[in-house]
Amino acid sequence: MTRTTHGQMAPQLRQRILQKKTEKQDCYERYIMEEADRNQYLAVKQACDAEIEAAEKKIAELSKEMAMQTEVDDEQLKELENISLFAREPALTKEMVEAMIKEVRIYRDDRYEIKWKFKNVFDEVACP
DSSP, X not given: OOHHHHHHHHHHHHHHHHHHHHHHHHHHHHHXXXXXXXXXXXXXXXXXXXXXXXXXHHHHHHHHHHHHHHHHHHHHHHHHHHHHHTTTOSSOOHHHHHHHEEEEEEOTXXXXXXXXXXXXXXXXXOOO
């Protein structure tokens, strides 16, 4: 689910909670006014409480997911900022190495492997 979807669902869920609270209150008032019996009120109350609880749980889940996504977005933004700082550098500097490279492995057969501090988007691209 995207952040936009999360952002759209939370207000809808909050609106649903308000509707269910109002429905429960209205049913209670009908019960007090003897327009509904106790069993009718308890059935409506139980159904409303269950929906309210489910909606509140979903809001908590969405909030947690959004917080996690924000952390990921912040990390990616920081990585991009670090990379963009060095975009115009004509040669590799010590600061660039410290900011972008986690580890370099050099093998006997003249191979080398660079482990970056950031996620390499090209690793995920499938070439035909």
